[in-house]
Amino acid sequence: GENVEQHPSTLSVQEGDSAVIKCTYSDSASNYFPWYKQELGKGPQLIIDIRSNVGEKKDQRIAVTLNKTAKHFSLHITETQPEDSAVYFCAAPPNTNAGKSTFGDGTTLTVKP
Amino acid sequence: EPEVTQTPSHQVTQMGQEVILRCVPISNHLYFYWYRQILGQKVEFLVSFYNNEISEKSEIFDDQFSVERPDGSNFTLKIRSTKLEDSAMYFCASRVGKGETQYFGPGTRLLVL
Numbered sequence: 389g390e391n392v393e394q395h396p397s398t399l400s401v402q403e404g405d406s407a408v409i410k411c412t413y414s415d416s417a418s419n420y421f422p423w424y425k426q427e428l429g430k431g432p433q434l435i436i437d438i439r440s441n442v443g444e445k446k447d448q449r450i451a452v453t454l455n456k457t458a459k460h461f462s463l464h465i466t467e468t469q470p471e472d473s474a475v476y477f478c479a480a481p482p483n484t485n486a487g488k489s490t491f492g493d494g495t496t497l498t499v500k501p
Numbered sequence: 502e503p504e505v506t507q508t509p510s511h512q513v514t515q516m517g518q519e520v521i522l523r524c525v526p527i528s529n530h531l532y533f534y535w536y537r538q539i540l541g542q543k544v545e546f547l548v549s550f551y552n553n554e555i556s557e558k559s560e561i562f563d564d565q566f567s568v569e570r571p572d573g574s575n576f577t578l579k580i581r582s583t584k585l586e587d588s589a590m591y592f593c594a595s596r597v598g599k600g601e602t603q604y605f606g607p608g609t610r611l612l613v614l
Contacts, residue, residue, distance in 0.1 A: 431605040
């Protein structure tokens, strides 16, 4: 099955700095890579995703880059704000009908004002 | 915007009791999932459901667990005889098709005493 590794497990930055979280995956057939943000007591919410036919996607302060050769994808948050503080999960669903998502272990991001 | 809903938001039960967790997926979605998250840990896949049958299940999803889509809108997870270690947040998710985004519900916090 798919194996997803996420680093770092915790990340603390000053407000305004950038944050980068990286995930590696094992299944070469994976072609869709979402990032979820989970706030305390809530379910994971999709914040950005990328498909394997592009190398980068940007949405305001959030971007995701994908390196299919190396089998890793990264979340980039620029100009961080305190409300960005949350747990971030990457996921790698295989390209199958079941399409269950294998989640990374999560990164707890703390943005200090 | 359509969303996945779950009830109840919290459930407290005695060990050995049966619980049913309910979910209403997004109406045009075809794939349904249950995940769980033990406090402080990552989101773990339990089961996927498509075309009125289980597509895939994890080793966590043993004989004590079952899923049903009884009426075309609800999607339920039943735990027949709860154990202390079943205490967790349970998330329902759905998606419209293969390779598409999974949308998560807000979760049900289950506490087994």
